[in-house]
Structure formats: structure tokens, C-alpha cells
Amino acid sequence: MAQAGGKLSLKARAVGLLSRREHSRTELRRKLSPHCEEPAELEALLDELERNDWLSQERFAESLVHRRAARYGMRRIVQELRQHELPEDTLKEMAGKLRSNExxxxxxxxxxxxxxxxxxxxxxxxxxxxxxxxxxxxxxxxxxxxxxxxxxxxxxxxxxxxx
Structure with a gap:
């Protein structure tokens, strides 16, 4: 996974980040973009990670809700999810779950x-x-x-x- 000179490949960096916790596509793009010269290369990697189910917007949303629900209300959590550019149906689903025990x-x-x-x-x-x-x-x-x-x-x- 490492390239010559001890530098990690883009995919190795992505897998390393995803092994620690779930990330949204937007967040992973932001973290990996300084290590990539070609934006198209990064988008191709993100697509591959999603196809192989290493990167999942739904899993990320569930993870974030699980981490934040004990301390924050629905409005704040949904706003944070929105900042990660999640699909509107995922936002509505998470809002419904949070509303049920708000x-x-x-x-x-x-x-x-x-x-x-x-x-x-x-x-x-x-x-x-x-x-x-x-x-x-x-x-x-x-x-x-x-x-x-x-x-x-x-x-x-x-x-x-x-x-």
C-alpha cells in the first residue's frame, strides 16, 4: 500500500481514515485532497470505495447520530449531517429517528x-x-x-x- 519513499498511496490513506471511524464522502474528499494532484483521481477512488462498501453515507449518518444523540438535539445533529452533504432522504430518516426519543x-x-x-x-x-x-x-x-x-x-x- 505504501509507495516508494515511504509515502502512503491515496487509497491507503483513505482506508486508514475509514478504519478509525465512518466518514462522509465530503469529509473524506476534504481530508484526502491535499494528497492528490488530480481531482478526477480522488473522485474515482471515492466511487470505488462506495462500490466496495468501504464508504457509506448511511453508515456515516448512523454513526454520527449514535455519537451525538446523548448530548445534542435533533436540530443540531441534522444540521451537522446537512454540512456533510448527505441526501435529503437520509436526513429525513435520521430526523425521524431522533424525533422519536427527543x-x-x-x-x-x-x-x-x-x-x-x-x-x-x-x-x-x-x-x-x-x-x-x-x-x-x-x-x-x-x-x-x-x-x-x-x-x-x-x-x-x-x-x-x-x-
């Missing part, structure tokens, strides 16, 4: 970071911004925060005899 994933992220209901409007906004920045929808976050708020003890149960 609330549960958001609840876990919120519990890990905050775990307690916001005490005032400033804290509410902070928690909402944090969750939104991770790609969770505002409706999803509002639902989690309202669930947390409803679990707070009612003010009528507070004993104020020691105030």
Missing part, C-alpha cells in the same frame, strides 16, 4: 446539567438557552422545565414559623 434525550441532558427547576426568570432563560444551543426545540425544553417546576413543593406546604 424528549427523553433532552430530559437526560437537562438532568445532567441542571437537575433542578429554575428559581426565577433569569435561571429559566439560562436553562432554555443552554438546551436550545444543543439543538433541542423550545417546545421540548419548555415541557421539561414545566415538568420540573410542577415537581417543586407547593408554597402552601412551606413552614414559615421560623422566619
Amino acid at each position: 424528549l427523553d434525550r433532552a430530559r437526560e441532558v437537562w438532568k445532567k446539567r441542571f437537575g433542578v427547576a429554575p428559581s426565577d426568570a433569569k435561571e429559566y432563560a439560562k436553562q432554555l438557552r443552554y438546551m436550545a444551543a444543543r439543538g433541542f426545540t423550545a417546545d421540548c425544553v419548555r415541557r421539561i422545565l414545566s415538568e420540573a417546576d410542577s415537581q417543586l413543593p407547593d408554597a402552601s406546604f412551606v413552614d414559615d414559623t421560623f422566619e
Whole structure:
């Protein structure tokens, strides 16, 4: 696989990258292009890798979703997939999978970071911004925060005899 002078061939570089983790075609093209003089040679290699099932857009999408789902919301993950120029049907499929358990994933992220209901409007906004920045929808976050708020003890149960 190595060429004269110890330099790796383009295919060896591609296989090395793919052996570590899944890559999108766009990402692999970007990483290999500095090592290739002819763009046509690179495209031919990428086509060959796809034909031999070494490179798969669907596997890449599944891999990325698996790596990111525990920390990020559907919007952020789909945006990242879109940056890799995946086909629209793959994006829709992944969005559907993520949407099915979005609330549960958001609840876990919120519990890990905050775990307690916001005490005032400033804290509410902070928690909402944090969750939104991770790609969770505002409706999803509002639902989690309202669930947390409803679990707070009612003010009528507070004993104020020691105030």
C-alpha cells in the first residue's frame, strides 16, 4: 500500500481514515485532497470505495447520530449531517429517528446539567438557552422545565414559623 519513499498511496490513506471511524464522502474528499494532484483521481477512488462498501453515507449518518444523540438535539445533529452533504432522504430518516426519543434525550441532558427547576426568570432563560444551543426545540425544553417546576413543593406546604 505504501509507495516508494515511504509515502502512503491515496487509497491507503483513505482506508486508514475509514478504519478509525465512518466518514462522509465530503469529509473524506476534504481530508484526502491535499494528497492528490488530480481531482478526477480522488473522485474515482471515492466511487470505488462506495462500490466496495468501504464508504457509506448511511453508515456515516448512523454513526454520527449514535455519537451525538446523548448530548445534542435533533436540530443540531441534522444540521451537522446537512454540512456533510448527505441526501435529503437520509436526513429525513435520521430526523425521524431522533424525533422519536427527543424528549427523553433532552430530559437526560437537562438532568445532567441542571437537575433542578429554575428559581426565577433569569435561571429559566439560562436553562432554555443552554438546551436550545444543543439543538433541542423550545417546545421540548419548555415541557421539561414545566415538568420540573410542577415537581417543586407547593408554597402552601412551606413552614414559615421560623422566619
